Amino acid sequence: MSVLEAHDLSIRFGGVQANLDVSIAVGELEIVGVIGPNGAGKTTLFNMITGFYTPDSGRIVYRDTEITGMAVHERAALGLARTFQNVGLVKGATVRDNLVTAQYLQADYGTLSGMLGSRHSRAGERQLRARADTLADMLGLGDLLDTQVAGLPYGTLKRVEIATVLATDPEVLLLDEPSSGMGPEEAHQLGDTLLTLRDEFELSIVMIEHHVPLVVRVCDYVYCLDFGQMLTHGLPHDVRSHPQVVAAYLGEDPEPEVLALEAQLESLVETD
Amino acid sequence: MVPATVEPAATAGRHRPSAAGWGLRGVVWAALAYLVLVFPLGRPATTVILYTTAVCYGIVALSLNVLLGYVGQISLGHQAFVGVGAFTSAYVVTEQGQSFWVGVLAAAAIGGGQALVLGGVSLRVRGLYFALITLSYGLVAQDNIFQIERLTGGGAGQPAPKPQGFETEWRYYYLCVGFLAVVLYLDWRMMRSKSGRALLALRENPRVAATFGINVRLATLFAFVVSGVFAGLGGALIAHNDTFVSPDPWNFNLALVFVIMTVVGGLRSRPGLVIGGAFFALLPYLIEQIPGFDSLLEAIPAPRDLSPLIAPLVIGPLLLIVNLIRFPGGIGQQLRPITRWLAGHRFDLHDRGLKEVQITDVRA
Numbered sequence: 001m002s003v004l005e006a007h008d009l010s011i012r013f014g015g016v017q018a019n020l021d022v023s024i025a026v027g028e029l030e031i032v033g034v035i036g037p038n039g040a041g042k043t044t045l046f047n048m049i050t051g052f053y054t055p056d057s058g059r060i061v062y063r064d065t066e067i068t069g070m071a072v073h074e075r076a077a078l079g080l081a082r083t084f085q086n087v088g089l090v091k092g093a094t095v096r097d098n099l100v101t102a103q104y105l106q107a108d109y110g111t112l113s114g115m116l117g118s119r120h121s122r123a124g125e126r127q128l129r130a131r132a133d134t135l136a137d138m139l140g141l142g143d144l145l146d147t148q149v150a151g152l153p154y155g156t157l158k159r160v161e162i163a164t165v166l167a168t169d170p171e172v173l174l175l176d177e178p179s180s181g182m183g184p185e186e187a188h189q190l191g192d193t194l195l196t197l198r199d200e201f202e203l204s205i206v207m208i209e210h211h212v213p214l215v216v217r218v219c220d221y222v223y224c225l226d227f228g229q230m231l232t233h234g235l236p237h238d239v240r241s242h243p244q245v246v247a248a249y250l251g252e253d254p255e256p257e258v259l260a261l262e263a264q265l266e267s268l269v270e271t272d
Numbered sequence: 273m274v275p276a277t278v279e280p281a282a283t284a285g286r287h288r289p290s291a292a293g294w295g296l297r298g299v300v301w302a303a304l305a306y307l308v309l310v311f312p313l314g315r316p317a318t319t320v321i322l323y324t325t326a327v328c329y330g331i332v333a334l335s336l337n338v339l340l341g342y343v344g345q346i347s348l349g350h351q352a353f354v355g356v357g358a359f360t361s362a363y364v365v366t367e368q369g370q371s372f373w374v375g376v377l378a379a380a381a382i383g384g385g386q387a388l389v390l391g392g393v394s395l396r397v398r399g400l401y402f403a404l405i406t407l408s409y410g411l412v413a414q415d416n417i418f419q420i421e422r423l424t425g426g427g428a429g430q431p432a433p434k435p436q437g438f439e440t441e442w443r444y445y446y447l448c449v450g451f452l453a454v455v456l457y458l459d460w461r462m463m464r465s466k467s468g469r470a471l472l473a474l475r476e477n478p479r480v481a482a483t484f485g486i487n488v489r490l491a492t493l494f495a496f497v498v499s500g501v502f503a504g505l506g507g508a509l510i511a512h513n514d515t516f517v518s519p520d521p522w523n524f525n526l527a528l529v530f531v532i533m534t535v536v537g538g539l540r541s542r543p544g545l546v547i548g549g550a551f552f553a554l555l556p557y558l559i560e561q562i563p564g565f566d567s568l569l570e571a572i573p574a575p576r577d578l579s580p581l582i583a584p585l586v587i588g589p590l591l592l593i594v595n596l597i598r599f600p601g602g603i604g605q606q607l608r609p610i611t612r613w614l615a616g617h618r619f620d621l622h623d624r625g626l627k628e629v630q631i632t633d634v635r636a
Contacts, residue, residue, distance in 0.1 A: 050483065051482075052479065071482075071487070072479075072482035072483060073482045073483075073484075073485050073486055073487045073488070076482065076483055076484065076485035077485050081483065082483055084479070084480070088477065088479065088480040088483060089477075089480065090472065090473045090476050090477060090480065091476065091477075092472070092476055093472065093473075093476075097469065100469065101466075101469040101470070101472070101473050101484060102484045103466075104466050104469070104470055104484050104485050104486050105484075105485040107465075107466040109465070109466075111465075111466075111467045111494070114461065114462065114464075114465025114466060114467055114468075115458050115461050115462045115465065115467065116458070116461065117457070117461035117464075117465075121461075121465060125464065125465065128466075164484075165483075168483070168484055168485060
C-alpha cells in the first residue's frame with residue numbers, strides 16, 4: 001500500500017517539457033531513490049509533489065487523498081516535508097531558531113495567546129525548545145544550537161536542514177540531493193543516518209541523489225529520469241546496470257554526423 | 273553522525289554579572305527611568321506635548337517595523353493608517369460622546385480592519401507593487417476619506433479632548449508611555465512566539481516558510497493587521513495629545529518621515545525604533561534650538577510657510593544614506609552593545625547582533 005503516489009505527472013515550461021507522464025509510488029517505510037542526469041526533471045517532480053508547481057496533467061495522491069491542487073503549507077500539515085537543493089533554512093537565524101520555527105504546526109497555543117505571553121504559550125515554547133535540543137543532539141548539532149546558520153559549512157547545513165524537516169513531524173520526507181557537498185566518508189555516514197531516522201521516525205523517504213553507492217545501499221526502489229521522462233525503474237542493482245541508465249549518465253557514443261560537424265567547425269576556427 | 277567541526281557560538285553559557293556589574297547597570301537604568309519618567313515633570317506643558325508626540329511616534333515606528341522589519345514589505349501610506357486611528361477616536365469621542373477608552377479601542381480596531389481589507393486585496397503582490405498600492409491608498413485617504421466632513425470635520429477638523437483623569441499634559445504623557453510599554457510588550461512576545469518566527473522565516477525565504485507549514489499569505493496579512501492595530505492606536509494617541517485633529521498633517525510627507533524614522537531607528541530593534549521615532553518627532557523642535565537658526569531661515573529666500581516636516585525631510589534622507597551605506601541596522605544596531613549590556617549580558621563592543629540587518633531587507 002503506497003503512502004504517496006504520483007500518476008502521470010506532466011508539466012511544461014515554455015518550450016521545455018520538464019516532466020512527461022512521470023509516475024512514482026512510495027510505500028510505507030520505504031526509501032525511494034530518484035536518479036538521473038542534470039536537467040532530467042527530478043527537482044521539478046519534487047516541486048510538483050510538494051506543491052510549488054501545479055502539474056499540467058496528472059494526479060498526486062497522499063494516503064488516499066488527492067493533493068494535486070493543495071497549497072504547500074497544507075501538504076506540509078499532512079506530513080509531507082522536503083529539503084532543497086540549495087539548503088532551505090532561515091539563514092539569518094540560529095540553528096535553534098530554525099528548529100523551533102520549523103515546529104510551527106506543533107505549537108499548541110494560539111496566536112493571540114502567544115502575543116499576550118500567556119502561561120500556556122510559554123509552556124508550549126519550552127516544549128518546542130526542548131524538542132529542538134533533542135533533534136539537534138540526534139544529528140550531532142548540539143554544540144551549534146546558538147550559532148547563526150549563515151556561515152556554517154555546506155555539509156553541516158545539510159544536516160541542520162534534515163533536523164529542521166524532522167522538526168515538522170513528517171511522514172514522508174523528500175530530500176533533494178542530501179549528500180551534495182559531502183565527501184564519500186560523510187555520504188556513507190549520511191546513509192546510516194537516513195536508515196536510522198527512517199526506523200526511528202517511521203518515515204517514508206524519497207531522495208534525489210547523484211551519489212550512486214549511497215543510492216544502492218539505502219534505497220529499496222529506484223526511479224531513473226532522463227529528459228523529463230521515466231527511463232526505467234526497479235531495484236537499485238538492476239537500475240544501476242541498466243544499459244540506458246549507464247548511457248544517460250555517461251553519454252552515448254556520438255553519432256557520425258555529429259563528429260563530422262565538429263570536425264568542420266574546428267577547421268573553420270583554424271582558418272579564421 | 274559526523275562530529276561537529278564548527279566552533280560553537282562564543283556566547284554559550286549565560287554571562288552572570290557581578291554585584292558591581294548589576295550596580296552599574298542599575299545606575300544606567302535609573303538614569304533612563306529618570307529621563308523618561310521624572311525629567312518631563314519639570315518641563316513646560318508645551319514641551320511635554322512634544323515629548324508625548326515623540327512617544328506616539330515610537331508606537332508608529334513599531335507599527336511600521338512589523339511590516340518593514342519583520343515581513344519585509346514597505347508601506348508608503350502609513351500616514352493614512354495612523355490618520356484613520358486619529359479620526360476614528362476623535363469621531364467616537366466627539367460625535368458619539370463615548371469615552372476616550374472606547375475611542376482608542378475603536379481606533380485600534382478600525383486600524384486593524386482597514387489593514388485586513390487592504391491587505392486582503394493587495395498582499396497578493398509584494399515588494400514595489402505592494403508599496404505602490406499602499407501609496408495610492410494613502411493618497412486616496414488624505415485627499416478623499418479624510419475630507420469627508422461628517423466623519424472628520426473636514427477642513428475645520430474635529431476636537432479630540434484628553435481623557436478624564438489625564439487632562440494635564442503630564443498625566444497624558446505618562447498614559448502614552450504606558451501604551452508604548454504595552455505595544456513593546458506585545459511586539460516582544462509576538463517575536464518570541466510562533467507567529468513572529470513565521471514572519472521572520474517568510475521574509476527571508478517564503479518557500480522554506482511554506483514547507484514549515486506556514487501559510488505565507490495569511491501570516492503576511494496577520495502582520496499587516498498587527499501593524500494596522502498599532503498604527504490606529506498611535507494615531508488615536510496623537511489626536512488626543514493635540515486635542516484636535518484636522519486632515520492637513522496626514523499627507524505623504526508624513527508617510528515618508530515614518531518610513532525614514534523606522535529604517536534609521538533600526539529594523540527589528542525595539543530600542544532603536546523607539547529612539548528613531550522620538551528623534552524624528554523632536555527634530556523640528558531641536559532644529560529651532562540651534563542658535564541662529566531663525567536668522568538663517570530669514571536669510572534664505574524660501575517661502576515663509578515651510579512644511580513643518582522640512583527638517584525631518586531634509587535630515588532624514590541624509591541619515592538614511594549614511595544608514596544604508598555604513599550602519600544598515602540603524603540606531604538600534606549601534607546601540608546594541610549597550611542594550612545587551614543593560615539586559616545583563618557581557619559588554620561586547622563588536623556585538624552587532626545575529627539578525628544583522630542588510631540593505632536587501634527592504635525589497636522594494
